[in-house]
Amino acid sequence: MGQPRSYDAIVIGSGPNGLASAIELARAGRSVIVYEAEETIGGGARSAELTLPGFVHDICSAVHPLAVASPFFRRLPLAAHGLEWIHPPAPLAHPFDDGTVAMLERSIEHTSETLGGDAGAYRKLMTPLAASWKQLAPALLGPMRWPQHPFALAHFGIRALRSACGLTERVFKGERARALFAGLAAHSMLPLEQMVTAAFGLVLGITGHQVGWPVPRGGSQRIADALASYLRSLGGEIVTGARVESVEELPPSRAVLCDVTPRQLLRLAGQRLPDGYRRKLARYRYGPAAFKMDWALDGPIPWKAADCARAATVHLGGTLDEVAASERAPSKGEHAEKPFVLLAQPSLFDPTRAPAGKHTAWAYCHVPNGSTFDMTERIENQIERFAPGFCGRMLARKVTPPTGLERYNANLVGGDINGGAQDIRQLFLRPTVRLYATPAKGLYICSSSTPPGGGVHGMCGHFAARAALRSALR
Numbered sequence: 255m256g257q258p259r260s261y262d263a264i265v266i267g268s269g270p271n272g273l274a275s276a277i278e279l280a281r282a283g284r285s286v287i288v289y290e291a292e293e294t295i296g297g298g299a300r301s302a303e304l305t306l307p308g309f310v311h312d313i314c315s316a317v318h319p320l321a322v323a324s325p326f327f328r329r330l331p332l333a334a335h336g337l338e339w340i341h342p343p344a345p346l347a348h349p350f351d352d353g354t355v356a357m358l359e360r361s362i363e364h365t366s367e368t369l370g371g372d373a374g375a376y377r378k379l380m381t382p383l384a385a386s387w388k389q390l391a392p393a394l395l396g397p398m399r400w401p402q403h404p405f406a407l408a409h410f411g412i413r414a415l416r417s418a419c420g421l422t423e424r425v426f427k428g429e430r431a432r433a434l435f436a437g438l439a440a441h442s443m444l445p446l447e448q449m450v451t452a453a454f455g456l457v458l459g460i461t462g463h464q465v466g467w468p469v470p471r472g473g474s475q476r477i478a479d480a481l482a483s484y485l486r487s488l489g490g491e492i493v494t495g496a497r498v499e500s501v502e503e504l505p506p507s508r509a510v511l512c513d514v515t516p517r518q519l520l521r522l523a524g525q526r527l528p529d530g531y532r533r534k535l536a537r538y539r540y541g542p543a544a545f546k547m548d549w550a551l552d553g554p555i556p557w558k559a560a561d562c563a564r565a566a567t568v569h570l571g572g573t574l575d576e577v578a579a580s581e582r583a584p585s586k587g588e589h590a591e592k593p594f595v596l597l598a599q600p601s602l603f604d605p606t607r608a609p610a611g612k613h614t615a616w617a618y619c620h621v622p623n624g625s626t627f628d629m630t631e632r633i634e635n636q637i638e639r640f641a642p643g644f645c646g647r648m649l650a651r652k653v654t655p656p657t658g659l660e661r662y663n664a665n666l667v668g669g670d671i672n673g674g675a676q677d678i679r680q681l682f683l684r685p686t687v688r689l690y691a692t693p694a695k696g697l698y699i700c701s702s703s704t705p706p707g708g709g710v711h712g713m714c715g716h717f718a719a720r721a722a723l724r725s726a727l728r
């Protein structure tokens with residue numbers, strides 16, 4: 255790689271987890287270099303002018319409850335390195351056809367006021383869980399360990415292990431709360447009848463109340479830039495445009511941490527791994543894909559329900575039944591006629607994203623892994639359904655199907671945005687029971703294919719670095 259010297263550790267990939275692991279190592283006094291395949295750093299935390307000059311779009315992640323909840327990121331001086339969080343008045347809006355909207359507000363009380371007859375049931379479900387968030391967060395945003403707060407975790411676990419459909423149908427009587435919860439749980443990218451999908455709904459709901467769903471001023475790239483700036487201040491190095499084809503080509507080091515998914519790890523280091531472990535990596539399952547769209551708009555989205563403009567994130571999918579049908583489709587190799595659409599409108603709260611008076615929008619829906627089906631019309635129809643006139647505001651659009659996502663970032667295998675399916679078998683023991691370590695001496699995996707999985711939180715990188723510091727880098 256043209257680097258003559260040796261390092262304590264080399265990190266392959268500069269996604270949030272790669273940068274997090276490099277920071278953890280540098281903070282422990284180890285010399286570290288990061289090799290990034292692309293010309294810009296950040297992996298799933300990058301932004302660019304995808305449509306027109308002056309319109310800054312988030313290429314992957316846009317909204318960041320997990321980053322502000324991350325026990326690791328919270329300890330880093332990222333504000334001093336340029337990261338500024340913008341909190342919209344409400345974390346999330348979930349509109350209905352009748353022009354009303356269920357809101358996830360910062361306050362449980364205000365959220366419940368938008369849920370009709372289920373106000374009391376929502377308060378009863380969320381109040382104790384939100385109150386124990388400080389105890390729950392370290393357990394939920396990390397690998398399975400003996401819990402420090404077993405009662406809080408048990409209270410959460412009994413509800414979280416259920417399917418989202420099972421939990422909502424038992425707890426809520428009306429459509430509004432059921433639909434709001436279904437939208438939250440749909441971030442799992444699993445059929446909502448599957449066990450453990452309730453966990454995603456609960457965690458995202460609680461983060462809405464406890465930490466908010468902010469966007470970074472200037473775009474998600476600023477998260478990566480702040481992490482990189484802090485890493486450099488600790489003496490860490492980053493080289494871009496440096497795709498690693500094999501670990502054999504790297505300069506000497508005591509540890510290599512790979513911010514890649516199992517399929518790529520096999521290519522990078524397969525020859526160092528025993529057959530049994532290789533077979534396990536080859537059996538690792540990838541999940542559904544995202545079909546992603548970005549728009550440059552002539553004005554704000556003309557929502558039927560005005561409150562939608564108070565949130566950076568809007569879930570478009572109507573009722574629980576509709577959301578559930580949409581999330582079942584990819585697992586059957588099908589494409590939902592009315593897809594559940596996750597939409598973000600950061601420019602409403604961050605004027606740096608678009609020229610004055612203009613706006614950006616970001617959205618995706620879930621499709622089968624590797625799908626080549628064009629969802630453009632179906633996504634735009636869903637937006638028009640809740641915001642008539644949306645298409646009339648369009649100045650330009652950029653469509654990124656699953657293949658485009660993978661071309662942009664090799665970790666997005668078949669368009670899977672979570673580094674592998676997050677069902678009950680792979681949520682806790684990913685990519686294998688060894689988690690971050692591999693059988694090869696000094697070789698680690700630190701991407702979202704390890705616990706706690708997808709999202710910009712850096713916890714996978716943090717725990718992988720801790721594993722390396724306990725053994726290869728002791």
Ligand SMILES: Cc1cc2nc3c(=O)[nH]c(=O)nc-3n(C[C@H](O)[C@H](O)[C@H](O)COP(=O)(O)OP(=O)(O)OC[C@H]3O[C@@H](n4cnc5c(N)ncnc54)[C@H](O)[C@@H]3O)c2cc1C
Pocket residue numbers: 266267268269270271272273289290291292295296297298299313314315316317318319320321496497498499513514518544546618659662663664665666671672673700701702703707708709710711714
């Ligand atoms: C469309 C989309 C929307 C999303 N929305 C959100 C959201 O709103 N909020 C949220 O929290 N999360 C979101 N995510 C998920 C989030 O982006 C990822 O979970 C997160 O980025 C994973 O971080 P990572 O470091 O594990 O991997 P990545 O961010 O994927 O980074 C991996 C890096 O490794 C590099 N790399 C790969 N192979 C090599 C190689 N051989 N040599 C050198 N470098 C290599 C890649 O180029 C990349 O930079 C979204 C993802 C997508 C795609």
